[in-house]
Amino acid sequence: MKKYSKAFLRQLYRTMLRIRVCEESLVAPILNGDVRCPVHLCSGEEAVAAGVCAALDDTDCVFGNHRSHGHFVAKGGRIDALVAEIYGKETGCSRGRGGSMHLIDPEKGMMGAAPIVAGTISLAVGAALASHIRREKRVSVSFFGDGATNEGVLFECMNLAALKKLPIIFVCENNFYATHMPVAECRPDCDIADIAKPFNIPNVRVDGNNVLEVFETAKEAVAACRDGSGPFFIEAMTYRLRGHVGPDDKIQGAHTDIRPQEEIDMWKKKDPVINFERCLLDDGMLNESDVSAIKKEIDQEVREAHVFANNSPYPAESELSVYVFK
Amino acid sequence: MSLNNRKLQYSLAANEAFHQMMEEDESVFLIGQGVKSPWYVGNTARGLLERFGPDRVIDTPVSENAVTGAAVGAAMAGMRSVVVHPRMDFMMYALDPIINQAANWYYMNGGKLSVPIVFWGIINRGGEQAAQHSQALHVILGHIPGLKVVMPSTPYDAKGLMISAIKDDNPVVYIDDRWLHGDEGIVPEEIYEVPIGKAAIRKKGDDVTLVAISFIMRYALEAATELAKENIKVEVIDLRTIKPLDKDLVLESVKKTGRLAVADPGWKTYGMAAEISAFVFEEAFDSLKAPFVRVTLPDLPAPASSALEKLYYPTTKDIVQAIRGMVNR
Numbered sequence: 053m054k055k056y057s058k059a060f061l062r063q064l065y066r067t068m069l070r071i072r073v074c075e076e077s078l079v080a081p082i083l084n085g086d087v088r089c090p091v092h093l094c095s096g097e098e099a100v101a102a103g104v105c106a107a108l109d110d111t112d113c114v115f116g117n118h119r120s121h122g123h124f125v126a127k128g129g130r131i132d133a134l135v136a137e138i139y140g141k142e143t144g145c146s147r148g149r150g151g152s153m154h155l156i157d158p159e160k161g162m163m164g165a166a167p168i169v170a171g172t173i174s175l176a177v178g179a180a181l182a183s184h185i186r187r188e189k190r191v192s193v194s195f196f197g198d199g200a201t202n203e204g205v206l207f208e209c210m211n212l213a214a215l216k217k218l219p220i221i222f223v224c225e226n227n228f229y230a231t232h233m234p235v236a237e238c239r240p241d242c243d244i245a246d247i248a249k250p251f252n253i254p255n256v257r258v259d260g261n262n263v264l265e266v267f268e269t270a271k272e273a274v275a276a277c278r279d280g281s282g283p284f285f286i287e288a289m290t291y292r293l294r295g296h297v298g299p300d301d302k303i304q305g306a307h308t309d310i311r312p313q314e315e316i317d318m319w320k321k322k323d324p325v326i327n328f329e330r331c332l333l334d335d336g337m338l339n340e341s342d343v344s345a346i347k348k349e350i351d352q353e354v355r356e357a358h359v360f361a362n363n364s365p366y367p368a369e370s371e372l373s374v375y376v377f378k
Numbered sequence: 379m380s381l382n383n384r385k386l387q388y389s390l391a392a393n394e395a396f397h398q399m400m401e402e403d404e405s406v407f408l409i410g411q412g413v414k415s416p417w418y419v420g421n422t423a424r425g426l427l428e429r430f431g432p433d434r435v436i437d438t439p440v441s442e443n444a445v446t447g448a449a450v451g452a453a454m455a456g457m458r459s460v461v462v463h464p465r466m467d468f469m470m471y472a473l474d475p476i477i478n479q480a481a482n483w484y485y486m487n488g489g490k491l492s493v494p495i496v497f498w499g500i501i502n503r504g505g506e507q508a509a510q511h512s513q514a515l516h517v518i519l520g521h522i523p524g525l526k527v528v529m530p531s532t533p534y535d536a537k538g539l540m541i542s543a544i545k546d547d548n549p550v551v552y553i554d555d556r557w558l559h560g561d562e563g564i565v566p567e568e569i570y571e572v573p574i575g576k577a578a579i580r581k582k583g584d585d586v587t588l589v590a591i592s593f594i595m596r597y598a599l600e601a602a603t604e605l606a607k608e609n610i611k612v613e614v615i616d617l618r619t620i621k622p623l624d625k626d627l628v629l630e631s632v633k634k635t636g637r638l639a640v641a642d643p644g645w646k647t648y649g650m651a652a653e654i655s656a657f658v659f660e661e662a663f664d665s666l667k668a669p670f671v672r673v674t675l676p677d678l679p680a681p682a683s684s685a686l687e688k689l690y691y692p693t694t695k696d697i698v699q700a701i702r703g704m705v706n707r
């Protein structure tokens with residue numbers, strides 16, 4: 053802990069907390085119907101996005117999936133633009149055309165997110181390819197879930213990236229479930245990091261709820277990519293504290309969460325935001341009044357984001373077809 | 379209540395087809411995402427896993443290409459496969475086994491090996507789900523030689539067409555719409571087939587022929603009722619199968635009415651409405667009194683925002699206006 057500056061640690065903490073507060077602020081509007089698009093909350097998984105993106109520059113690229121609020125915020129996307137997007141407003145980051153599953157901020161290197169499982173992995177490889185062709189030092193990051201490791205395209209991508217030594221970091225957020233399927237029902241071997249081995253891609257499994265461990269590994273991966281020895285594979289073990297889609301998993305009112313309660317409780321104790329906060333306090337990197345000042349500031353940012361979203365106009369009817377072609 | 383007047387939900391009608399066909403024929407099996415849970419396929423797979431076991435009701439990892447290819451291969455090797463894609467959008471990973479392989483296999487191998495498979499895709503539109511979670515891609519598949527494509531709009535047809543699709547020795551694409559799943563209708567308890575390639579007249583009329591399909595049938599019938607108040611008598615045809623087309627029924631109707639309107643839940647350009655218009659033009663030119671009208675999605679990806687969604691999806695009103703314009707020109 054001591055090797056980091058207070059400013060850096062504070063920033064990391066702020067990023068995670070901003071994601072968490074934003075996610076939790078969506079629960080009530082989802083339940084009362086103000087938010088209508090499908091929302092895949094990432095509460096509990098903040099450390100992966102925050103840790104990886106802390107190792108990146110604005111010029112580095114990130115591609116996300118259906119659960120990308122955290123990737124967007126950690127890469128520098130504005131919370132008000134995120135919330136407005138989820139409300140389907142013109143001021144949203146995708147001008148209300150995409151909703152929660154399509155988040156973008158190209159100026160910050162957030163290149164987009166899309167819910168076709170594994171659908172953006174090859175796009176991230178392509179951004180790495182562009183960097184390689186132009187001899188830039190830009191790194192590309194692909195965030196995907198454990199479920200995406202069942203799609204063949206991931207393996208084609210690892211092969212291609214390794215063959216061409218492309219500067220890409222494959223980040224698998226392993227939260228142990230792909231909708232109703234536990235990872236053990238999807239794979240004969242649950243060590244996902246190992247899938248990179250046959251392609252000679254360095255691979256590391258990290259505690260995805262430990263933001264500094266994620267950051268250190270990401271830093272190593274970024275360095276490798278910058279000096280031409282990419283790709284890199286990171287498996288981050290984590291857990292979602294909310295439903296697959298929406299606040300919880302009430303499927304047709306019949307089931308609740310299919311995950312065992314003991315498992316959920318165990319992971320609640322490993323809450324990445326709370327634990328990091330405790331570490332910072334214990335090590336004297338922050339004091340109680342810093343924490344409450346940060347919380348106050350973030351609560352206000354998120355509250356204002358909802359006000360902004362609510363006050364923003366919907367896309368104009370006359371503009372239904374404006375973005376089909378440039 | 380007599381056996382033949384039993385009412386059943388659309389989703390349970392399809393479900394009954396699986397129960398009965400899997401009971402009757404041991405070579406039938408169901409594979410795809412979500413078949414063990416209501417998460418993706420609603421009630422359509424209810425009770426199947428419990429009754430037939432995990433060897434014949436196979437929930438899968440997210441591997442559409444491999445799973446679909448495996449279903450195709452199993453069909454070549456003596457099974458009758460049903461492979462489900464809980465959203466048509468996810469089926470795009472599986473287009474190689476569907477189009478290159480299954481659709482062509484019988485022909486390119488000189489009729490030596492057929493592929494008795496059902497590719498079941500569910501359209502799940504609306505709900506601010508945006509471009510990748512709403513697409514109605516029936517026309518892409520209807521374009522491909524060697525594939526039959528059915529799109530039932532009623533619970534009766536949901537069961538009967540699924541049974542026909544399973545019994546067919548060829549690849550059949552069966553497409554339903556999640557918006558239909560809750561509809562109730564009369565569904566006989568016994569095994570019965572609705573023939574593939576046969577449309578049905580749902581309402582008689584002399585002024586306009588309105589061809590519709592799948593979910594948009596509901597709007598077509600509402601529009602016909604609306605227009606009847608203005609003394610415009612619309613004949614509503616439920617196409618049920620988009621390939622092979624029931625040209626005879628459509629032509630017979632257009633020859634009577636002289637006017638054709640098509641309502642398609644897909645996009646306009648190169649769409650189903652274009653195809654129907656084309657063959658009517660070719661084969662009933664002399665009977666036509668007015669240019670065709672097409673009610674379709676505009677040629678754009680589905681927007682998320684409800685403000686745009688409500689413009690994007692055609693409604694009863696759009697059909698009424700289109701037909702009114704055609705009759706009063």
Ligand SMILES: Cc1ncc(C[n+]2csc(CCOP(=O)(O)OP(=O)(O)O)c2C)c(N)n1
Nearest residue numbers: 119167168169197198199200229230231468
């Ligand atoms: C190609 C494709 N198939 C199926 C789906 C349906 N689907 C949506 S999310 C999901 C599970 C993804 O699991 P994972 O990658 O582990 O991400 P998580 O939701 O756990 O974050 C599935 C199967 C999809 N969106 N795309």
Ligand SMILES: [Mg+2]
Nearest residue numbers: 197198229230
């Ligand atoms: Mg997962």
